[in-house]
Amino acid sequence: MMKRICVFCGSSSGTSPAYLQTATRLGEIIAARGIGLVYGGARCGLMGAVANAAIENGGEVIGVIPEALIEKEIAHVGVSDLRIVGSMHERKMLMSDLADAFIAMPGGMGTVEEFCEILTWAQLGLHKKPCGLLNVEDYYHHLISFLDHAVAERFVKPEHRSLLVIDEEPQRLIERLESYEMPAVSKWIDRQDT
16 A cells, blocks of 8 residues: 655756646645655745645645755745755655655656666665656656667666556556556576676
């Protein structure tokens, strides 16, 4: 059972109104399903939108922000549980520990880096938590194409590629994450490949 979902997303709103609308919808759905939200702790951009929607709908919201980013990302003072950590590494570890599943919405390099690290941890067998891309307006088209290319070029195994659940619609993505079953994943690297 999913008690909390970690959402990685931008501290900017991006160019398309659909990004902000979907972030708001995602926060509403998470709260309505009685699932807690874990996120990066900012009050601006998509991060602020998903948190505000969850708060307004009575959801549990845990923000995790490094001390160095409190000014830059404008820490959300309306979050009842804002955890301030010393580094980005501590942030990612705490967010991972608190969450039962992960969703990446549109965002920049930080969003992609955080999500790809979590996905890599699943590939390595460090956790068995579902990882989903909320592919709003086909935002992650190039990342998905890259992963498919990496499979074709034999840098990523097909079963590892299947660790990623992709959908454009927040309700459906959460339902898919809730029913997700970790595929039988073979060793990350075989001795004959070395």
